[in-house]
Amino acid sequence: MxxxxxxxxxxxxxxxxxxxxxxxxxxxxxxxxxxxxxxxxxxxxxxxxxxxxxxxxxxxxxxxxxxxxxxxxRTLETDLSVPSRRGAWWYYGRTVEGSQYGIQCRAPLASPDDWTPPELAPGEPVPGEQVLLDGNIEAEGTEFFSLGSFEVSTDGQRMLYGVDVAGDERYTLRVRDLATGENLADEIPDTFAGASFSPDGRYVVYTTVDDAWRPDTVWLHEIGTPVDDDVKLFTEPDERYWVGAGFTRSDRYLVIDVGSSITSEEWILDADDLRGEPRVVWPRREGVEYSASDAVVDGEDVLYVLHNDDALDFELVRVAASDPQGERSVVIAHRPGQRLLGVDTFRDWGVVGYRRDGLPRLGMLDYADGGVREIEFDEPLYSVGTGGNPEWAPPLLRVGYGSFVTPGTVFDYEIATGELLLRKRQPVLGGYDSADxxxxxxxxxxxxxxxxxxxxxxxxxxxxxxxxxxxxxxxxxxxxxxxxxxxxxxxxxxxxxxxxxxxxxxxxxxxxxxxxxxxxxxxxxxxxxxxxxxxxxxxxxxxxxxxxxxxxxxxxxxxxxxxxxxxxxxxxxxxxxxxxxxxxxxxxxxxxxxxxxxxxxxxxxxxxxxxxxxxxxxxxxxxxxxxxxxxxxxxxxxxxxxxxxxxxxxxxxxxxxxxxxxxxxxxxxxxxxxxxxxxxxxxxxxxxxxxxxxxxxxxxxxxxxx
Missing domain, CATH: 3.40.50.1820 (Alpha/Beta hydrolase fold, catalytic domain)
Known part of the structure; x- marks a missing residue:
């Protein structure tokens, strides 16, 4: 027509x-x-x-x-994500046929040595399951519902979540006692996305925005105290820069990120002294971008810093955490055309993301010699990245993979053997065949x-x-x-x-x-x-x-x-x-x-x-x-x-x-x-x-x- x-x-x-x-x-x-x-x-x-x-x-x-x-x-409406281990729990999400929003759940580990995620069947009960947050219940009475923050404390006792019910990305932050299922009196309006608990669960770190919707200030809230008593950890007056904050995987540092499109700066605080003074990793220099991740190598606290200082496609260096502006040891030298994207550090190894020939890549970083072993895939076009890796010392790396013809796939990469263990591939109903x-x-x-x-x-x-x-x-x-x-x-x-x-x-x-x-x-x-x-x-x-x-x-x-x-x-x-x-x-x-x-x-x-x-x-x-x-x-x-x-x-x-x-x-x-x-x-x-x-x-x- x-x-x-x-x-x-x-x-x-x-x-x-x-x-x-x-x-x-x-x-x-x-x-x-x-x-x-x-x-x-x-x-x-x-x-x-x-x-x-x-x-x-x-x-x-x-x-x-x-x-x-x-x-x-074509969508399996009642489904579950692959569980991710953190502390004594497996965390995962559920969707239920007929429900608009996801349900956040957890179930206890079978044992402390359990690193193989349980195979959960859609619609079937899970032994010991706890429903942490049902988005459908939280969204009742609203036309719009979005989570901007969601985290469970390291000890598993409390949960924080930030909700937007208008679409304007202003989130009201709440804290829930997971033993009782009741929200605490702590409620913080008009926060930005990405709040987090301190490792000891005593504090919440969150960010607020200025009148131009720029996240500019990082705050420390002690649970159980009035919001008016919250401590301003950092504020950025320069309108060109956004601010964010989060704890490292090791739980040793709070990192405050300050960045524009072309310049970045990071400040770190010891996680056990959050009322102390942040210290800068590298002072900002116009046009220089960097990001730092911590590790312990040969008994020394170090930072792996990815930067573009005289390195257009970035290089990776290692510095002493106690003196990050001191001597730099080059780990991965700048290579024109191979864009280094990021480094994730774990206790015993790291993983590097980079682009080559127009496609994303992942490589395992050996702390001892700086060598990188690429994880290989056999499709001519694909996307790959890491995700769901909160633990500091896992024997596995969670990897997400997919292509135009391969539905979203979750692997666990076994560090010791280099084997990719298939955990789940997105089901596509109706007889989908990628060969078609x-x-x-x-x-x-x-x-x-x-x-x-x-x-x-x-x-x-x-x-x-x-x-x-x-x-x-x-x-x-x-x-x-x-x-x-x-x-x-x-x-x-x-x-x-x-x-x-x-x-x-x-x-x-x-x-x-x-x-x-x-x-x-x-x-x-x-x-x-x-x-x-x-x-x-x-x-x-x-x-x-x-x-x-x-x-x-x-x-x-x-x-x-x-x-x-x-x-x-x-x-x-x-x-x-x-x-x-x-x-x-x-x-x-x-x-x-x-x-x-x-x-x-x-x-x-x-x-x-x-x-x-x-x-x-x-x-x-x-x-x-x-x-x-x-x-x-x-x-x-x-x-x-x-x-x-x-x-x-x-x-x-x-x-x-x-x-x-x-x-x-x-x-x-x-x-x-x-x-x-x-x-x-x-x-x-x-x-x-x-x-x-x-x-x-x-x-x-x-x-x-x-």
Missing amino acids: NDAQALPDPPVAERRSTIRSHHGDTFDDPYEWFRAKDDAAVLSHLEAENAYTDARTAHLEGLREQVFQEIKG YGQARVWAPAQDGTRVPISLVWKRSFGEVGSAPRPLHLYGYGSYEHSIEPGFSVARLSELDRGVVFAVAHVRGGGEMGRQWYEDGKTLAKRNTFTDFVDCARHLVEAGYTTPDRMVAEGGSAGGLLMGAIANLAPELFAGVLASVPFVDALTTILDPSLPLTVIEWDEWGDPLHDPDVYAYMKSYSPYENVREGVVYPRILAVTSLNDTRVLYVEPAKWVARLREVGADAMLKCEMVAGHGGVSGRYNSWRERAFELAWLLDVLGVADAS
């Missing part, structure tokens, strides 16, 4: 002049008044946009329901000759990819050195099974090909991100993978900026553009220091407030200000949330209104109770994704599954 026929007229917003003047340039913004979130006229306009989108997509109701049922039908799908990487030539990787996944029954033009879904991000990894998606099967090829353009500004790849797609090189995506799309057309009328682009947040930019640069290449919480009014935002994405973001985008060259450069690509007259835009769907504190709803609302002025077929869907990540609850999330996929499949002219 052509949804441009016999449809209601879109909302037409009133134009109200708002003048912005910087560096001799004046811009008259007709829709800046949308920023008044509590204005009845603004809320009325957003509701009208939702009503229009509902009417425009009413013909897709059946397809939406079909896709939702496909996602639901293919994945590959191809390379597109960019305008300047750079080769840009593109990852592809497809269903083989429709023919091998590239053998004939196919409908294609091209995803991109390209900011903050964030890499889009080859990961499995149940929802994506609804596309693949209809003959759609899914592709990821790994454009500059991301981290897929090392630190230089990121540097070449930020600040005054940001246009490379956009032109790379266009060049990838053009290559896929010219190489016969697809055609412009059968290609939809998608990106979210900073990837939404990418979507707005490519819609202006090459509208003729795409049939549709799906932009989630899109950062499409970038210049207006980055000019306003009172907004969350401003001062701390100047390292990523540049400072247009004080630098006329940055202002001119950003104005040349900011999507809202570069909507073009006289061109035919692809169909556009922008999805946002009223309570998003990262990319405000006003950006896509203004963008859609401006697109309509030039005759574009643009729609806005605004969740009225949600945040940057969209709605909460798994069924709600599935329905939200089904809505987006139904629109995408409609644009591609694909509806029926094979």
Whole structure:
């Protein structure tokens, strides 16, 4: 069905002049008044946009329901995670059919020597099980529910959890006595995510934010005392830096992290003297990033420090914990093109994460000689990382693995033998067979000759990819050195099974090909991100993978900026553009220091407030200000949330209104109770994704599954 026929007229917003003047340039913004979130006229306009989108997509109701049922039908709704050992307990999560939220549980170890996680059967009782937190009970009476902190004390006696019921990422922190199941009087509002217990369980360390939503202060709360008596451990006045805190795996130190996009600094406190003075590891130097992890080697307390001081792709050094600014011993030397990502230290060994040839890797670090033994996998594309390793001296390393065709998999890597022990693979119901799908990487030539990787996944029954033009879904991000990894998606099967090829353009500004790849797609090189995506799309057309009328682009947040930019640069290449919480009014935002994405973001985008060259450069690509007259835009769907504190709803609302002025077929869907990540609850999330996929499949002219 052509949804441009016999449809209601879109909302037409009133134009109200708002003048912005910087560096001799004046811009008259007709829709800046949308920023008044509590204005009845603004809320009325957003509701009208939702009503229009509902009417425009009413013909897709059946397809939406079909896709939702496909996602639901492929998911084992009653399931358990692989238990992770901490102290005298196995900790794991449950999901129950019909319930929106997960349930956090634990069960006692069989013995102190028990390192093999119990094989738990979905829906079956577990001997000695304790339910710690049932998200469904906690969420009763709310439209939104999200956990920002969740931790059990080392002795297993208390639990802390932080809850957001609006989507604005302000969490109320509570402490529960696990013996009685009752909450203590301790309740701390307006905290940031990531609170933690001190190793002795006596204190809670948490973070609060300033008026611009920047986490800036670390606090120490003694359980059982008034919040007004909490001790300020650290505060960062520089608006370019975020602050976080947490205890090392050894429980010996509290580490306070201070960082901007390009500079970091760490302070440490002895865990048994939290009221003492923090001491700096390395004083901050502009452009130098580092992170430290502690260990004991040959009886000496040491720190392993990963840094980029004269080492673009980072190197790993070892220093004395008592004198971290003293002599550095190089453990892993800088190697251009192999980006060291992080090091996790345990009592007897470490694990190093790094990227090589566009893929993540894991290697075991031998403290004695600094040697690294890579854990090998046999797929050409995959993602891998560590997780669920709270113990200081385990004989196993918990590893998460997956690919475009291999569902999420949990391994335990046996240190002594090097064997990968399969603990669980995400079940996919309905007869899923990974052999029915293919994945590959191809390379597109960019305008300047750079080769840009593109990852592809497809269903083989429709023919091998590239053998004939196919409908294609091209995803991109390209900011903050964030890499889009080859990961499995149940929802994506609804596309693949209809003959759609899914592709990821790994454009500059991301981290897929090392630190230089990121540097070449930020600040005054940001246009490379956009032109790379266009060049990838053009290559896929010219190489016969697809055609412009059968290609939809998608990106979210900073990837939404990418979507707005490519819609202006090459509208003729795409049939549709799906932009989630899109950062499409970038210049207006980055000019306003009172907004969350401003001062701390100047390292990523540049400072247009004080630098006329940055202002001119950003104005040349900011999507809202570069909507073009006289061109035919692809169909556009922008999805946002009223309570998003990262990319405000006003950006896509203004963008859609401006697109309509030039005759574009643009729609806005605004969740009225949600945040940057969209709605909460798994069924709600599935329905939200089904809505987006139904629109995408409609644009591609694909509806029926094979």
